[in-house]
Amino acid sequence: MLPARRAGRTRPRRALVPVLSVLIAVAGLAACGSGGDDGTPAPSAAAVTGYPTAVPAGTKLRVGDQGDTLRGPIELSGQGTDLPYSVDWSTFAAGPLLLEAFRAKAVDIGFVADTPPVLAAASGQDLAVVASWKSSGDQMTLVTRPGSDIDDLADLKGKKVAYSTGTILQAFALRALDSVGLGQRDVEQVNLLPTDIGSALSRGDADAGVLVEPLASPYLKDNPTARLVVSGGSVAPFVQYLITTRDVLDDPAKAAAIGDFVKRWVRGLTWRDTHVDEFVQKQYVEKQNQPAEIGKLLLTKQGVATFTPIDGSVVEGAQKLADLFKDSGVIPKKLDMSKLFDTRYNSAVEEATK
Template sequence: MSTRSRPDPLPQSRPPRITRRSALAGSVFAGLALLGACGRDEVRPVAKTGSPDAPLPKKVPKGTKLTIGDPSIQKALELSGQVDQISFDVEWANLSGGPQTLEAFRAHALDLGAVADIPPIHSVWTGVPTKIVAAKFRQDPLHHPVYQLGIAPGAGVDTLADLRGRRVAYSPGQAQGALVLRLLKKLNLVKTDVRLIELPSTGDVYPNSLAARQVDVAPIGGVNVKRYVAKYGKDGGKTIPHGLRDDPSHLYAPISTLEDPGKAAAIREYVQHWARAVSWIEEHPKEWIEGYYVKDQGLSVDDGEYLVKAEGEPDIPASWTDVIKRQQETVDLLAAETDKPKLNARDLFDLRFESVAADAFRAGGQG
């Protein structure tokens, strides 16, 4: 349990305008098209903040609005009551993960998204320049990994040394895809030493592909780890640890959004709320399990308790020096393996935000 002190309450302000989360029923693209239409209606010239070295605006002008895709933190803000302290208008989008946020950015339908470390790299390579504004990790990440390697029944994979020649699920542009490349490098293998099977890593695609023996190995995370072993363990399905750090979690925004001083100030404020929400989740596991995992996600209490234990304690670093170093290693690996141009990882971060989340996180979960 955290021992951080409670911060002083934020000044009271009018509650944000909260809309119902967008439903992506039927097709992700249908939902994004709807969001894109809303975003295009609001496109207008904005004043630029100038150089990225310019001071980060702190005053949020009246009428400022952000469209945010961060479903789990949205729920934490609602459960904790902190959502009422947001001083600007919020349009919540039920979007998460790299492909969905990138398409929404491209449609000018989203101002801020929550992803792992790969989408901010991939977005630049695909012509949508973005910047990371917040970074979160896990304490003791090797004992609390995001993913395990799911092994298909009968695949004959008992250790990492058995991966050579196997069919491995691979999702370019997503964290799971980068994990596969990191793992091959760790094992001194190249892509041709295995058979990479391109599959989207969303939903139950990877566990179902393992169960159907369409692939031999796939990174799976969250409650899928527990469910996969419970359902297919009797047939030989299992998981093994990959032994790599896989815990980055970021907020990122299009540079065009950050160039609007009002929205930049609103993002600064949201990053503070985000960090306090992370702290609240850590300090209120029972409320989080019941309010998010059970009521919002439809999981069992047992599943929720499993996930809270698996996630461990959060870490929001005050310095991004090591964060940028690890990101550079990832950029270099992906550039070499995918024939993409090299990037300076430092350019992927808006350094004006470096201490914003950490300061709020240290203050605790009530703001």
């Protein structure tokens, strides 16, 4: 059985759900040709003619969420009403688990950060990225254990560094190391769940580690002799994707439903970013029984989401990450990341952002 929780069956644990909502540890493949000379993905027939818009009666869209990241903004903004299809929500603890659900054909669409698709592409998994957005905040930080003499990233050479394999935490760590000419081979990785890294640092089981909010701020407050080595925004933008599969896109009913879902997601996330107090009250305080300050911290650290069309710059960012993973020995061979993206829903994003 897949490690998923059907929404509504169990009550989210107070601390874990918002944490996993931002771990996004995790986040296509439909354009069939190779990229053009300028690095942009070659348009498929779908990219030229657009996607089907007629949703037949009885269509169901199975959506894979992490925490309540997709469902919250869509439903609280009113974008979840009057759907021309039914939605079957499933919640996953991390991006790699969601990828397993795609392999089992148990979900039709979901979201991950930019790391899981690289690993999926390396294994030959059928995925398609249909929408992309960046967040402006500092959700992740690389911090030291209490009392450490580590002053900067170069001091991490030969040290034990804690981050989760196959997640955006790993990508953050590798990008940070790469900025000073180091790679994964230059440190001893301590592979832990994101929620266990702070405790490991406090015990001295690792010299440094990648923490996400709402774990990073309390850790630094409770451990005043720990040091913040680098924060997220100075390493790389926080990129997330809506993903599906070629099999799903080949189904006209599902493809039409995805087009509608993309527009609702863009509008829902825009509403969240412009109604922060209302969203915090409804999502974190009333729905998850979290203190308002936790919700505000999370949204502040996430920053404002900006949707961008899938174009050459998006593909280039994914390619750089894949090349970094290859050079660090995480994946065995060079990948052509242009094959992971499908441009047919760019018009849906454009329409929803007007």
